[in-house]
Amino acid sequence: MNIGIDKIGFAAPSYVLDLADLALARQIDPNKFKVGLLQSEMAVAPITQDIVTLGAQAAAAILTDEDKAAIDMVIVGTESSIDQSKAAAVFLHQLLDIQPFARSIEIKEACYGATAGLSLAKSHIAQFPHSKVLIIASDIAKYGIASGGEPTQGAGAVAMLVTADPSIMILNNDNVCQTRDIMDFWRPNYDKYPRVDGKFSTEQYTDCLTTTFDYYVEKTGKSLADFAAMCLHIPFSKQGLKGLQAICHQDEETLNRLTERFHEAIVYNKVVGNIYTGSIFLSLLSLLENSQSLKTGDAILFYSYGSGAVCEIFSGTLVEGYRNQLLTDRLDQLNARKRLDVTEYEAIFFEEIKLDEAGNAIDLPLDDTPFALQNIEQHKRIYRKN
Numbered sequence: 001m002n003i004g005i006d007k008i009g010f011a012a013p014s015y016v017l018d019l020a021d022l023a024l025a026r027q028i029d030p031n032k033f034k035v036g037l038l039q040s041e042m043a044v045a046p047i048t049q050d051i052v053t054l055g056a057q058a059a060a061a062i063l064t065d066e067d068k069a070a071i072d073m074v075i076v077g078t079e080s081s082i083d084q085s086k087a088a089a090v091f092l093h094q095l096l097d098i099q100p101f102a103r104s105i106e107i108k109e110a111c112y113g114a115t116a117g118l119s120l121a122k123s124h125i126a127q128f129p130h131s132k133v134l135i136i137a138s139d140i141a142k143y144g145i146a147s148g149g150e151p152t153q154g155a156g157a158v159a160m161l162v163t164a165d166p167s168i169m170i171l172n173n174d175n176v177c178q179t180r181d182i183m184d185f186w187r188p189n190y191d192k193y194p195r196v197d198g199k200f201s202t203e204q205y206t207d208c209l210t211t212t213f214d215y216y217v218e219k220t221g222k223s224l225a226d227f228a229a230m231c232l233h234i235p236f237s238k239q240g241l242k243g244l245q246a247i248c249h250q251d252e253e254t255l256n257r258l259t260e261r262f263h264e265a266i267v268y269n270k271v272v273g274n275i276y277t278g279s280i281f282l283s284l285l286s287l288l289e290n291s292q293s294l295k296t297g298d299a300i301l302f303y304s305y306g307s308g309a310v311c312e313i314f315s316g317t318l319v320e321g322y323r324n325q326l327l328t329d330r331l332d333q334l335n336a337r338k339r340l341d342v343t344e345y346e347a348i349f350f351e352e353i354k355l356d357e358a359g360n361a362i363d364l365p366l367d368d369t370p371f372a373l374q375n376i377e378q379h380k381r382i383y384r385k386n
């Protein structure tokens with residue numbers, strides 16, 4: 001049975017900051033971000049837009065009533081949870097009107113969580129071929145004002161529907177993982193922002209890739225020449241490019257071809273920024289919607305990396321008619337986001353919800369996006385569908 005991605009949707013928050021403006025405000029050469037990191041803009045979420053509202057918006061854009069009646073598992077991958085106990089998937093299950101007899105869970109392992117969700121979904125569909133599984137990768141990447149990671153922030157959600165006989169991409173059975181206990185990026189429960197050993201994290205990203213790829217080649221007998229494109233986790237676009245170059249140094253023709261596809265695969269990531277666990281799937285969406293070279297039957301290689309660290313290399317094969325599931329105006333939608341200056345960005349992205357003594361915040365600003373946090377009542381988050 002072929003199992004894979006049947007639909008894929010994306011949502012970004014309403015605001016965007018130009019990294020050239022950020023560079024000027026921080027007295028940094030703008031080319032450090034534009035050329036050095038290969039990033040040009042980053043998405044900015046206000047307090048009324050969180051991993052639940054972004055996830056709901058991404059999923060609502062792709063689901064039909066028929067899908068909602070067939071989905072019996074909702075998986076959210078995130079490292080920016082809104083609750084230490086209740087899964088964001090439970091809020092999403094309700095907001096999206098999914099039939100009640102479903103399992104709803106949250107998976108955490110830094111930027112790798114949603115990839116683990118994809119494997120879980122595949123196993124579930126293998127057991128129950130008529131089911132559908134909704135995976136939502138939703139995160140808000142925030143490092144703090146004037147921090148080292150500030151230009152690599154972002155926010156957004158990718159939703160994927162996993163089914164038998166998918167309409168976009170079959171997931172192949174060639175997954176290879178690696179786990180190594182390292183402290184490159186982590187967020188203790190008492191910290192608002194992650195702690196990050198920036199340079200170490202970039203080295204570990206690449207070393208996990210090269211060593212896992214060697215094992216992948218040994219296990220599967222495949223080589224990079226077998227793939228039409230590669231999608232990698234994109235904390236910032238230059239990191240992905242360096243990763244590709246690190247495993248493709250001997251064959252110039254393959255490197256040139258995969259580099260061309262890589263630039264198509266970062267069109268959205270460059271203007272959204274890091275969305276942690278959704279970044280690799282945003283890159284897939286960018287590749288599919290911006291490449292004219294891909295065709296049915298092409299194989300795509302994936303490298304998912306979550307700090308801490310767990311990584312996975314796997315592949316997928318495009319199916320006939322996959323273009324019918326895509327949008328042609330997504331970049332226009334992203335360009336329509338409200339542009340912030342640096343003072344507005346600092347006020348909006350770092351605003352904190354103030355609770356009264358009883359745990360209420362009833363005066364949140366009105367937000368007319370499709371899903372928004374309306375208020376907090378006795379420590380309970382209340383969402384609104386607009």
Ligand code: CAA
Pocket residue numbers: 029031032033035036037111148149150151152184185196197198199201202205233234235236239274276305306307
């Ligand atoms: N013009 C052009 N390029 C310039 C430049 C200029 N004026 N000034 C600097 N650069 C280049 C540098 O040469 C460098 O490029 P190379 O790496 O190719 O040499 C690049 O810009 C970045 O410069 P620095 O390394 O000096 O930048 P930095 O010290 O400020 O830190 C960072 C960069 C470590 C990525 C930091 O932004 C950070 O800590 N980010 C968060 C952590 C992160 O994203 N890690 C990635 C791997 S971990 C992961 O993938 C999980 C995850 O999502 C977090």
